Structure formats: structure tokens, C-alpha cells
Amino acid sequence: MSEFTFLFRGRDTSASPEQMQKTTQKWVAWFKELNEKGHIKDPGHPLEPAGKVVMGKQKTVHDGPYAEAKDIVGGFTLIEAKDLSQAVELSKGCPIFEVGGSVEVRPIQILNM
Amino acid sequence: MVAALTRVFGVHNIALAEDVVQDAFCRAMEVWKFRGIPENPSAWLMATAKNRALDVLRRQRTARTSAPELGRLLESEWTLAPVVDELFAPNVIKDDLLRMMFSCCHPRLSEEAQVALILHILCGFSVGEIASAFVSGHAAIEKRIQRAKKVLAGSKRLFDVTLPADFSARLPAVHRALYLLFNEGYHGASAESAVRAQLCHEAMRLAAILLEHPRGATSTTYALSALMCLNAARLPARVDASGKLTSLFEQDRLLWDRKLVLEGLKLLELSASGSELTAYHVEAALASVHATAPRTEDTNWATIVSLYDTLMTIHPSPIVALNRAIAVAQHEGPERGLEEIDAIEDRKRLSAYPFYSAALGELELRRGRHETAREHFRAALALARNPMERRYLERRMNACERDDSQHVGFYEEFQNPPLAFESCLQGVRRS
Numbered sequence: 001m002s003e004f005t006f007l008f009r010g011r012d013t014s015a016s017p018e019q020m021q022k023t024t025q026k027w028v029a030w031f032k033e034l035n036e037k038g039h040i041k042d043p044g045h046p047l048e049p050a051g052k053v054v055m056g057k058q059k060t061v062h063d064g065p066y067a068e069a070k071d072i073v074g075g076f077t078l079i080e081a082k083d084l085s086q087a088v089e090l091s092k093g094c095p096i097f098e099v100g101g102s103v104e105v106r107p108i109q110i111l112n113m
Numbered sequence: 114m115v116a117a118l119t120r121v122f123g124v125h126n127i128a129l130a131e132d133v134v135q136d137a138f139c140r141a142m143e144v145w146k147f148r149g150i151p152e153n154p155s156a157w158l159m160a161t162a163k164n165r166a167l168d169v170l171r172r173q174r175t176a177r178t179s180a181p182e183l184g185r186l187l188e189s190e191w192t193l194a195p196v197v198d199e200l201f202a203p204n205v206i207k208d209d210l211l212r213m214m215f216s217c218c219h220p221r222l223s224e225e226a227q228v229a230l231i232l233h234i235l236c237g238f239s240v241g242e243i244a245s246a247f248v249s250g251h252a253a254i255e256k257r258i259q260r261a262k263k264v265l266a267g268s269k270r271l272f273d274v275t276l277p278a279d280f281s282a283r284l285p286a287v288h289r290a291l292y293l294l295f296n297e298g299y300h301g302a303s304a305e306s307a308v309r310a311q312l313c314h315e316a317m318r319l320a321a322i323l324l325e326h327p328r329g330a331t332s333t334t335y336a337l338s339a340l341m342c343l344n345a346a347r348l349p350a351r352v353d354a355s356g357k358l359t360s361l362f363e364q365d366r367l368l369w370d371r372k373l374v375l376e377g378l379k380l381l382e383l384s385a386s387g388s389e390l391t392a393y394h395v396e397a398a399l400a401s402v403h404a405t406a407p408r409t410e411d412t413n414w415a416t417i418v419s420l421y422d423t424l425m426t427i428h429p430s431p432i433v434a435l436n437r438a439i440a441v442a443q444h445e446g447p448e449r450g451l452e453e454i455d456a457i458e459d460r461k462r463l464s465a466y467p468f469y470s471a472a473l474g475e476l477e478l479r480r481g482r483h484e485t486a487r488e489h490f491r492a493a494l495a496l497a498r499n500p501m502e503r504r505y506l507e508r509r510m511n512a513c514e515r516d517d518s519q520h521v522g523f524y525e526e527f528q529n530p531p532l533a534f535e536s537c538l539q540g541v542r543r544s
Contacts, residue, residue, distance in 0.1 A: 011143075016239055017135075020142045027146035046143040075147055 003041055003108040004079045004087040008094070010070040010101030026095035034079070039090055044077035070100065078108075133169060137161040167194065208274065210235060210322055211329065215272035218286040219264055226261040227290045228297065233258050236315040247297065280328050287323065288337055288393065291316050295341050299348075310348055317341050335384035336393040342377030343400035346370040358505040362409045374404045392428040395420055414444035431463045439472055447479040467496035471506060478513060487513040 015023065034040050049072055053064040065072055081087035084107055091103040137158055151157050217230040229247075232238040244254040274280055298312025320338045323329035350368035353359050381397050399420050406412040421437035434457040442450020454460070454473065463469035474489030490510040497503040 016241065017138060018239065018242075020139065024142045024146050024150070028149055031147070031149070043147050043149075046147050075143075077147070 001080045002083060002087075003110075004081055004084070005106050005108060006044075006077045006079055006087075006091055006094070007073050007104040007106065008075045008077075008096050008101060009073055009104065010096060010099065011074050012099035012101075013069060015099070023095055023099070026098075030093050030095060031077075033093070034090060039080050041078035041080045044075060046075040047073060049074070070102075074101075129169065133165045134158075134162055137165050163198075207322055207325065210319070211326055212271045212274050214287055214290075214319060214323070215274055215280070215283050216265060216268070217261075218283060218290050219261075219268060220286065221264050222261050224289065224293060226257050227286070228293050229254060229257050230261045230265070231290060231294060231319070232312075232315070235319065274326070274328075277328060284329070284331065284333075288333060291320050291323070292337060292393070294319075295344075299344055313341070313345050313348060317345060332384050332387035332389050333391050333393055335380050335386075336391060336397050339377045339380035339384055340393055340397035340400055342373045342380060343397060343404045346373035346377060346404055352501070357508075358501045360505075361403065366407065369404065377401065377404065390423075390427070392424060395424045395427065399424075412443070414440055418444055431457055431459050432466070434458070435463060435469060435472060439475075442476055442479075447476040450476045465496060467493040467498065467502060467506065469493075470496065471509065474509060474513075478509075483513045 012019075012023070031040065031043055035043075049069075050064065053062045054060070055062060079087055079090060081090060084105065087105050087107075091105050094103050096103060141154070141158055141161060145151070145154075213235055214231065217234065218227050222230065229243055232243050233240070240255045240258065241251060243249075243258075244251045247254065272279070272283065295313055295316035298309045298314075298316065317338070320334065320341060323334050324338060346369050347361075347364065349370060350364035350366065351359060377397070378401060381401055384394055384397065399417060402413055402416050402420070417440040418437060421433060421440055424433050425437065435454065438450050438453035438457065441453045451473070454476075457463070470489045470493035474486045474493060477483075477489060478486035487510055490506055490513065494503065494506040494510065497506055
């Protein structure tokens with residue numbers, strides 16, 4: 001088993017409360033399914049859309065990230081999977097695609113000794 | 114929740130209260146996606162909203178835009194948190210609901226606007242949901258609610274339920290709004306039975322809150338609650354498995370909710386305490402006669418006719434007269450029923466009402482005049498207000514074709530016309 005992070009981007013800000021409730025239920029169902037199959041290392045957290053960005057040698061502090069909603073990381077999860085292709089398959093169940101979002105699947109780098 | 118927050122922020126700040134609720138809701142939705150939905154989501158939402166309210170109040174303190182009723186208590190950090198905590202205690206929230214209920218029934222608002230406002234603020238229905246429940250345009254409902262909120266905001270403070278005179282003066286309007294809300298669910302035009310049942314339950318929930326208040330628990334409130342329970346008990350049987358409307362006569366009475374019937378009968382008994390006799394009392398009594406008859410044949414039609422007589426003296430209307438005529442037909446045969454319909458004074462006002470023609474059709478069918486019956490059902494069909502009614506009337510029309518002497522009886526629409534029809538009657542009156 002290897003570990004991966006799912007980085008979720010994009011959220012539907014125009015959804016009605018009913019739609020939001022439905023979407024949340026889909027997420028809960030998706031997490032439940034992954035968890036039952038033993039793929040959830042840590043469910044992770046959603047992230048506030050804005051914070052601060054610290055940059056450069058001067059360590060200048062900016063408000064941000066100022067990017068389009070679809071490019072902002074909205075949350076992360078730690079996943080256990082056999083390999084990258086299985087992790088990718090797992091990500092395809094994510095309800096975020098229904099609202100035009102994306103999932104970035106990144107293997108967690110480890111040193112095999 | 115909006116009711117509680119409006120008390121915190123002041124009635125002129127409903128929008129702010131709604132924003133806070135909205136914000137709490139959005140946050141919860143995001144977090145629950147990842148962490149799962151907690152055991153008691155509404156308590157979580159309430160706690161989140163409360164914390165957001167505290168943030169907002171702290172930010173706004175110098176602006177002094179909050180509730181005049183609470184005044185300085187919200188201005189000092191010493192009292193702020195405890196006061197807000199107290200405002201969110203369950204029993205206080207109930208009072209807030211009551212206060213908001215009375216505020217929504219503002220005399221400057223039309224009854225339709227009052228009901229829409231109650232649904233929006235107290236029941237948390239979105240504009241879209243209200244529009245679909247009333248089979249009305251989204252924009253029209255949105256405008257109605259916006260306008261109503263403005264009136265509410267103009268009233269400066271929430272209705273004070275502690276003033277006995279004001280309370281009793283406003284109480285009939287509250288009864289009426291809850292009654293209309295219930296009817297909108299029971300007879301309303303929405304084809305979705307889930308929506309309709311929800312409207313009924315909201316009306317019952319609010320009536321129950323009214324009953325818990327010492328001044329709210331009047332004999333009329335008991336009667337209103339009784340009538341809601343007794344009618345709601347029949348909800349599970351009103352639409353069959355295939356989504357078809359079933360008349361009172363063909364309903365599977367085993368599906369009626371016995372618990373609600375018993376509850377309704379108990380409330381009806383409690384409603385008899387005073388000397389007051391309102392239309393709600395009579396309607397509840399009517400519903401109780403049906404609810405306690407094990408089979409249609411066992412219905413005590415003589416009692417029903419005399420109850421309609423009483424109702425005619427309290428609240429005369431062509432629809433009450435029509436229902437009285439139908440009861441007479443049950444009791445004394447279709448010819449007598451038709452005579453009674455013929456004798457209805459302002460019968461013309463019923464011409465836009467589909468179940469007037471349907472009743473004529475039903476009675477003609479019973480005395481074997483299939484062709485005439487069919488014509489009446491055809492006329493009714495042309496007036497049908499929603500797909501459910503249309504399907505029901507088509508079915509009745511087909512029954513005439515089949516030479517079907519077995520009568521399934523009348524559509525269960527009693528003396529309480531839904532909002533949509535009420536306004537249609539008014540239209541007739543005006544012209």
C-alpha cells in the first residue's frame with residue numbers, strides 16, 4: 001500500500017441549500033465507501049477559501065490566494081491505495097466532478113530503505 | 114433559527130440574520146463533507162450560527178444597529194455572551210418562533226404574503242420551494258417575500274407577545290395563516306405529495322408551539338389543531354401508490370393514522386372548553402365524524418348535514434353550501450342533492466371551481482344519467498388546476514363511459530378551499 005493525497009479544487013458557490021445538502025450527502029457516501037474499503041488514511045479537512053500567502057526571501061505577506069474559484073484548493077484527504085492508477089480510479093467517485101471541480105492525485109513521496 | 118437571530122439583530126436586520134444562518138449552513142456543509150454528518154445536525158447548526166452571531170455583534174457593537182429590545186446588554190462584552198447564550202436556549206427559541214409568527218401576520222400584509230413569509234422565515238423554505246408549493250412563478254414569490262420583509266422591517270421591532278391585548282388582537286390572523294398554510298398542503302396545487310405533507314406538518318408544528326403558550330392555548334387554537342390532526346390523519350391514504358388522488362369514499366381507511374386521529378379527538382375535546390364556536394370547531398367536528406367511521410357506509414350523514422348547517426350560519430359560502438348538498442345526497446339520495454345544489458344562492462361564484470361541476474357529474478352518474486354526467490366531468494376537467502386533479506377527473510369521466518354504476522364518490526375537498534381558489538373566488542366577486 002502507498003499513500004496519496006487528493007487535492008480538491010473548485011466548488012459550486014451558486015448551489016441552493018437543497019442542492020448543497022444533496023452534494024454533502026454524496027460526499028459523505030463517497031467517504032464512507034472509501035473508508036469501508038480501507039482506503040482512507042485521514043479524511044482530511046476542507047480549507048477556508050482565503051488566508052495569507054507568504055512569499056519570497058523578504059517573506060512578504062499577501063492576502064490570498066487570489067485565484068479563480070476553480071483553481072483554489074478547497075480541501076485535502078490522505079488516501080491509501082495499491083498504486084497511482086488505483087488511487088486515480090478511487091478519485092473518480094468524487095462528487096466534485098459534478099460541479100466542474102477537479103481532484104489532483106499526488107503520491108506522497110517516501111524513501112524506500 | 115432566523116427567528117432567534119432576528120431577535121438578536123433586530124427586526125430591521127432580517128437579511129443579516131438570514132446571512133448568518135446561510136453562512137453557518139455553508140460552513141457546516143463543507144466540514145461535514147469531510148468529517149461526516151454529526152448525530153444532531155440542527156444543534157450543530159444552531160451552535161455555529163450562535164458563534165457567528167457573536168462575531169457579528171462584536172464587530173458591529175459601536176454601530177449600535179442591533180435589537181432595540183436588548184439595547185445595552187449587547188454592547189458590553191460582560192453581558193454579550195451570556196445574553197446571546199440565553200437567547201439560544203431551547204425555550205427562548207420557541208418564544209422567538211411565536212414572536213416571529215405574530216410578526217409575520219402583520220395587518221398590512223395580505224394573507225398570501227403572510228403565509229409565504231411564515232414559510233420562508235419560520236419553516237426555512239427557499240423561494241423556489243414556496244413557488245413550487247403555490248405553483249407560482251419564482252420571481253412573483255421572491256417579490257412578494259421581499260415586499261413583506263420590508264413591511265416587517267418597517268415595524269421597527271418584533272411583535273411583543275407579552276402584551277395580552279395585542280396578543281389576542283393578532284391571534285385570529287395567526288390562526289387564519291396557519292389554517293391557510295395547512296390547506297395549501299392539504300388541497301394545494303403542488304403535485305409533489307412530499308411537499309404537501311411538509312406544508313401540513315409545518316402548520317401543525319407551529320400550531321403546537323402556539324398551544325404551548327398560555328395565551329395561545331385558546332379554545333380556537335385547540336379546534337384548529339384538532340382539525341389539522343384529524344385531516345392530516347387521512348394524508349397517507351389520499352394519494353395511492355401510483356400517485357393517484359383518491360376520494361374519501363375509496364380511501365383505504367386502514368392507512369389512516371390512528372395516532373393522529375386520537376390526538377385530534379383529544380384536542381377537539383379540549384376545544385369545547387369555552388363558549389366560543391368558530392368555523393374551526395365545526396370543521397374539526399366534521400373531520401372527526403369521518404375519522405371515526407370505520408367504513409364510508411358507517412358515516413353519520415345526518416350529523417354531517419347538521420354540522421354544515423351550523424357552518425353556514427358562522428361562515429356562509431357557496432362552497433360550504435355545495436358540501437352540505439353533497440352530504441344531503443349521501444343521506445337522502447342524488448335527487449335531493451341536486452335540488453340542494455340548485456338552491457345554492459350565489460351558485461354562479463362556483464362556476465370556476467372544478468369540483469362544483471364534478472359534484473354535479475357525480476350525482477347525475479348516480480341516478481344513471483351517464484351522458485349528462487360526462488358533460489359535467491368534461492367541464493370540470495377544463496377547470497382542473499393541477500395534474501393530480503386532471504387525472505382524477507379523467508378517471509371519473511371514463512367511469513361514465515364504462516357505464517360504471519359503482520360510484521367512488523366525491524373528491525375529498527371540504528369546506529376549506531385552498532388559497533389559490535380563495536383568490537379565484539374573490540376574482541369572481543369583483544367582476
